[in-house]
Amino acid sequence: MITHDIIVIGGGLAGMRAAIGASKESDIAIITRTHPVRSHSGAAQGGINAVIDERDSIESHWFDTVKGSDYLCDQDAAEILVREAPFNIYQIEHWGTIFSRTVNGRIAQRPFGGQSFPRTCYGADKTGHLILQTLNEQLMKHDIKIYHEWTVTKIVVIDGIVRGVVAYEQASGEFIGVRAKSVIVTTGGAGRMYKVTSNAHVCTGDGMALALKAGAALKDMECLQFHPTGLYRQGILVSEGCRGEGGYLLSDDKLDLNSPISIQANRFMKKYAPEKMELGPRDLVSRSIWTEIIEGRGINGRDFVYLDLRHIGEKKIMERLPQVRELCLNYVGVDPIKDPIPVQPTAHFTMGGISTDVNGISPEIEGMFAAGECACVSCHGANRLGGNSLLETIVFGKRSGENASKYAKTHSLKAFPTVEFKDELDRINRLLENDGNESVSGIRTELQEAMTIGVGIFRDEEIMKRAIDKIRELKERYNNINIQDKGRVYNTDLIGALELENLLILAEIVAVGAYSRKESRGAHYRNDYPHRDDNKWLKHTLAKFTPEGLRFEYKKVNITKFQPQERKY
Numbered sequence: 001m002i003t004h005d006i007i008v009i010g011g012g013l014a015g016m017r018a019a020i021g022a023s024k025e026s027d028i029a030i031i032t033r034t035h036p037v038r039s040h041s042g043a044a045q046g047g048i049n050a051v052i053d054e055r056d057s058i059e060s061h062w063f064d065t066v067k068g069s070d071y072l073c074d075q076d077a078a079e080i081l082v083r084e085a086p087f088n089i090y091q092i093e094h095w096g097t098i099f100s101r102t103v104n105g106r107i108a109q110r111p112f113g114g115q116s117f118p119r120t121c122y123g124a125d126k127t128g129h130l131i132l133q134t135l136n137e138q139l140m141k142h143d144i145k146i147y148h149e150w151t152v153t154k155i156v157v158i159d160g161i162v163r164g165v166v167a168y169e170q171a172s173g174e175f176i177g178v179r180a181k182s183v184i185v186t187t188g189g190a191g192r193m194y195k196v197t198s199n200a201h202v203c204t205g206d207g208m209a210l211a212l213k214a215g216a217a218l219k220d221m222e223c224l225q226f227h228p229t230g231l232y233r234q235g236i237l238v239s240e241g242c243r244g245e246g247g248y249l250l251s252d253d254k255l256d257l258n259s260p261i262s263i264q265a266n267r268f269m270k271k272y273a274p275e276k277m278e279l280g281p282r283d284l285v286s287r288s289i290w291t292e293i294i295e296g297r298g299i300n301g302r303d304f305v306y307l308d309l310r311h312i313g314e315k316k317i318m319e320r321l322p323q324v325r326e327l328c329l330n331y332v333g334v335d336p337i338k339d340p341i342p343v344q345p346t347a348h349f350t351m352g353g354i355s356t357d358v359n360g361i362s363p364e365i366e367g368m369f370a371a372g373e374c375a376c377v378s379c380h381g382a383n384r385l386g387g388n389s390l391l392e393t394i395v396f397g398k399r400s401g402e403n404a405s406k407y408a409k410t411h412s413l414k415a416f417p418t419v420e421f422k423d424e425l426d427r428i429n430r431l432l433e434n435d436g437n438e439s440v441s442g443i444r445t446e447l448q449e450a451m452t453i454g455v456g457i458f459r460d461e462e463i464m465k466r467a468i469d470k471i472r473e474l475k476e477r478y479n480n481i482n483i484q485d486k487g488r489v490y491n492t493d494l495i496g497a498l499e500l501e502n503l504l505i506l507a508e509i510v511a512v513g514a515y516s517r518k519e520s521r522g523a524h525y526r527n528d529y530p531h532r533d534d535n536k537w538l539k540h541t542l543a544k545f546t547p548e549g550l551r552f553e554y555k556k557v558n559i560t561k562f563q564p565q566e567r568k569y
């Protein structure tokens, strides 16, 4: 058994920022499945939002965020996000993050979707990578202990109080109990429950499922963002920065790529967001692309549209979007300097997550905190604006770390009974010994298929019902899986099985939450209820695990300033 004051699960931006925030006064350690610099945060391209220009205002960033969320965010949480943004940006800049610059030497900012001022700070199209490196240096400076390539399989909570975690050390094959006064969950999103996703393989929502099983509530899980521009079929992200730099979205209505008139005529966003065009919010742009495809205006009648950057020119593309170009060349053999990029929407961001207050505290479990994409502080509501989630990781990562540290200083270490550890080992052994006839990859593929068809960009009662039935069937069949590798060391089969269990748990919550929410709001769009219904549905969904099964409750949205109004772009 290992002991620390605070355990951070996850080494992405939120986890690292939490650890740095807590490290001054507490004995803190990070347990993470990948090395921190290999976390999905490093794939973030486009940028991070903050008001750092005198012509911009905090109130405008706040309003854009609330409007973008389709009024489902808690406005106090969104206010903290935007108010604390400038300090946090300058802090990481002083720590060494290399931002792109204006000719005057100031941090450059580009426009992103749903913004009323260009306020996305960026480092070319490698912003996440650059911030990740900076925070990793800070981890080393603060000498924070990192257990990497360890997978947490259980959060131990007794009588509503955190006791620690159980983790699997891949290199030794050992399961290890780690005792702690508090645990900060920062395990990222769950995009891998969909077939086409921008998310890394590690984004399987582990922390959300583990926290739920330990007694925490998950909030607004039905709100799942589809990013408009994933590379065709692969889902790999083509940054919103492309549209920020002036990229066009084109559908095929006798499109002639050599004719500037035809190109302008085929910029279909003018039908859906006449003012913002390609820079409408993501939910709207994704639905517009899908509508073009469904109505037969995909390129050559197929299920993609074009993102055209050619007019931006080689110099700017090489300077500001070099990684996008590289991804296009490597994965679809297209050079965006010369040819348009085939794109389709891709599952991208989990707006919902572990319910916390603005200090990262889970109200259900004493000593438990959460931050970053796995958490739902509720600053994104039903649709997150681009550039606001990198911001969320550092603003709320910092707050959760500082508050976990305060908690650890005033509370004693509680018992971690060995039976808790033994129960987990027994569960793992049963899983390994299971001699069923179902494969992990088979069930995962069927799950991704069911979620993509049933709980995708467009939803309705009938298809969601079928998805729920399918998920429940897959959960049953999961009891019959067979893990081929019976060994202990680096058993990726076992990890895959544990991830699948988590995805199945979360998929049911997403699907049932979506089925129950009889309205359209942000990324949750229902063909059978195409309008927002503030009278009945201006409320958060909360899902809890009980001995009798899942229980859904609803919670008031915190409106402090902006009254809901129709969302137009």
Ligand SMILES: Cc1cc2nc3c(=O)[nH]c(=O)nc-3n(C[C@H](O)[C@H](O)[C@H](O)COP(=O)(O)OP(=O)(O)OC[C@H]3O[C@@H](n4cnc5c(N)ncnc54)[C@H](O)[C@@H]3O)c2cc1C
Binding pocket: 009, 010, 011, 012, 013, 014, 015, 031, 032, 033, 034, 035, 036, 038, 039, 040, 041, 042, 043, 044, 045, 046, 047, 048, 049, 127, 128, 150, 151, 152, 153, 186, 187, 188, 189, 198, 199, 200, 202, 203, 206, 207, 237, 348, 349, 371, 372, 373, 374, 386, 387, 388, 389, 390, 391, 393
């Ligand atoms: C391709 C892409 C591009 C993006 N671009 C932008 C952008 O330009 N701007 C923006 O604002 N947002 C962007 N986002 C969103 C943003 O990057 C993420 O929401 C954010 O980085 C998530 O950070 P995180 O620290 O919460 O999680 P992650 O970075 O995903 O880190 C999660 C950590 O948890 C660990 N972990 C997971 N499960 C376990 C377990 N069971 N045990 C132990 N450790 C575990 C992982 O190893 C990892 O270290 C992008 C997202 C993607 C996918």
